[in-house]
Amino acid sequence: MRALCWHGKGDVRVDTVPDPKIQHPRDAVIKITACAICGSDLHLLDGYQPTMESGDILGHENMGEVIELGSEVTNLKIGDRIVVPFTISCGQCWFCQKGLFSCCDRTNPNAEIAAKAMGHSPAGLFGFSHMLGGYAGGQAEYLRVPMADVGPIKIPDNVSDEQALFLSDIFPTGYMAAVNAQIETGDTVAIWGCGPVGQFAIRSALLLGAGRVIAIDEIPERLVMAEAGGAETIDFSKTDVYDELMKRTDKRGPDSCIDAVGCEASGHGAADAVMDRVKAAAFLATDRVHVLRQAIMCCRKGGTVSIPGVYVGMGDKIPIGAAMNKSLTIKTGQTHVQAYTRSLLKMIEESKIDPSFVVTHPASLEDAPAMYRKFRDKEDGVIKVVLRPGR
Structure with a gap:
C-alpha cells in the first residue's frame, strides 16, 4: 500500500509499504476513505517528538471501511463505515473504566520508555512515536485498528466523511x-x-x-x-x-x-x-x-x-x-476521545454543528508532503487538510 512516512526532521514521503494484517483477535483492518493532517503532526515534522524512527507511518485522524475483523470483534461487521479515535484504549483497565481513555494502562507496549519521561505512560496513540506505542498511522491506504471492539464508532449514511472525520480527534x-x-x-x-x-x-x-x-x-x-x-x-x-x-x-x-x-x-x-x-x-x-x-x-x-x-x-x-x-x-490532557464521540455525533446529526466548516484543502495522499509544508508554513490559507487515499 501507499503511506505517508517520516524519514527525519522536515522529511516526509509517500512510500510503498507492506499492507497491515490482523495481529490480535480484537483487531480490525480498514480501508481509509479520509484522513487529515493535524497540528500535532507538525510537531513530528519539526522534530519535537522523540523516539520517531525512519519509515514510521504518520496520521492519527482516520476513518474508513472495515475490510477485515479479528475473531473477538463482534460489534462491527465487514463494510461498516467507522471513525477511529486517535487514542487506543482497552476499555477494561482502571482508567478506561473511569472514562479516562487517553490514560489507558494496557495499550502502550513501550510504557517503560514513556514512564521514564513522564512518570507514567499514557495510552498508545496512532502515528505518534515509539514512546507512545509505535503504532502505524492512517495517512495510508489501509490501517490496522487495535482494540476495534472499544474505540471505533459507526457513522450513518446521512453523515459525510468531512462531517464525521474530526470525531477522531479535533x-x-x-x-x-x-x-x-x-x-x-x-x-x-x-x-x-x-x-x-x-x-x-x-x-x-x-x-x-x-x-x-x-x-x-x-x-x-x-x-x-x-x-x-x-x-x-x-x-x-x-x-x-x-x-x-x-x-x-x-x-x-x-x-x-x-x-x-x-x-x-x-x-x-x-x-x-x-x-x-x-x-x-x-x-x-x-x-x-x-x-x-x-x-x-x-x-x-x-x-x-x-x-x-x-x-x-x-x-x-x-x-x-x-x-x-x-x-x-x-x-x-490528551483527549479521552471515546468519552465524547457518541454525544458529538448526535450533535452533528441534529445539525447543531457541521464540522466540515474547518476543511480548506482537500487533497490526495500523494499530495501529503507538499500539504505538510504548506500547513507548517501557513501558506495558501491552509487551516485543515483532508486527504483521500486512492484518489
Missing part, C-alpha cells in the same frame, strides 16, 4: 478543552490559537454556554473563521494581548483561558518567545511555552486554564507563582 479535543475550562453560563473565554482545535474550542465553548469567546491569533484567514464561529478576535501581532483582554473584561480578566497552541508557540517577537526559540534550537528546552505563560497571566483570579495544546517535554519559566497566588485551576 472535535472531541476542542470540546474537551471547553469542558475542562469549567465554563459557567455567560462566562468570557479567551482562546489562544485559531487552528483547527481552536476553531472547535470556540464553537464548543459557545455550545456550553459561554457569553463571549475572544480568540487570539495572527493569521487573517484563521481570525476570519473564528469570527464566523461567533468569536471576537485579537491579532496578537498588532495588539498587546494582556492589555487588550484587560480592556475587554473591565480589568478582571477572562473567566477561562484555553491554550490551543502548545509547544511551538510563536509569540511574534515577544522577548520570552524569542528566548524559547533560541533555547529550543540549542536543545536547552523542548517546548516553547509563551502562550501558556500568557494564559496564566491573563486569566482572572479563581479562573481556569485549559490546555489542549500538545506539549512534549520541558518548558522554561512557567509562572507557577502567579497560578498559585491567583488560585487558578489548570486542566489538561
Whole structure:
C-alpha cells in the first residue's frame, strides 16, 4: 500500500509499504476513505517528538471501511463505515473504566520508555512515536485498528466523511478543552490559537454556554473563521494581548483561558518567545511555552486554564507563582476521545454543528508532503487538510 512516512526532521514521503494484517483477535483492518493532517503532526515534522524512527507511518485522524475483523470483534461487521479515535484504549483497565481513555494502562507496549519521561505512560496513540506505542498511522491506504471492539464508532449514511472525520480527534479535543475550562453560563473565554482545535474550542465553548469567546491569533484567514464561529478576535501581532483582554473584561480578566497552541508557540517577537526559540534550537528546552505563560497571566483570579495544546517535554519559566497566588485551576490532557464521540455525533446529526466548516484543502495522499509544508508554513490559507487515499 501507499503511506505517508517520516524519514527525519522536515522529511516526509509517500512510500510503498507492506499492507497491515490482523495481529490480535480484537483487531480490525480498514480501508481509509479520509484522513487529515493535524497540528500535532507538525510537531513530528519539526522534530519535537522523540523516539520517531525512519519509515514510521504518520496520521492519527482516520476513518474508513472495515475490510477485515479479528475473531473477538463482534460489534462491527465487514463494510461498516467507522471513525477511529486517535487514542487506543482497552476499555477494561482502571482508567478506561473511569472514562479516562487517553490514560489507558494496557495499550502502550513501550510504557517503560514513556514512564521514564513522564512518570507514567499514557495510552498508545496512532502515528505518534515509539514512546507512545509505535503504532502505524492512517495517512495510508489501509490501517490496522487495535482494540476495534472499544474505540471505533459507526457513522450513518446521512453523515459525510468531512462531517464525521474530526470525531477522531479535533472535535472531541476542542470540546474537551471547553469542558475542562469549567465554563459557567455567560462566562468570557479567551482562546489562544485559531487552528483547527481552536476553531472547535470556540464553537464548543459557545455550545456550553459561554457569553463571549475572544480568540487570539495572527493569521487573517484563521481570525476570519473564528469570527464566523461567533468569536471576537485579537491579532496578537498588532495588539498587546494582556492589555487588550484587560480592556475587554473591565480589568478582571477572562473567566477561562484555553491554550490551543502548545509547544511551538510563536509569540511574534515577544522577548520570552524569542528566548524559547533560541533555547529550543540549542536543545536547552523542548517546548516553547509563551502562550501558556500568557494564559496564566491573563486569566482572572479563581479562573481556569485549559490546555489542549500538545506539549512534549520541558518548558522554561512557567509562572507557577502567579497560578498559585491567583488560585487558578489548570486542566489538561490528551483527549479521552471515546468519552465524547457518541454525544458529538448526535450533535452533528441534529445539525447543531457541521464540522466540515474547518476543511480548506482537500487533497490526495500523494499530495501529503507538499500539504505538510504548506500547513507548517501557513501558506495558501491552509487551516485543515483532508486527504483521500486512492484518489
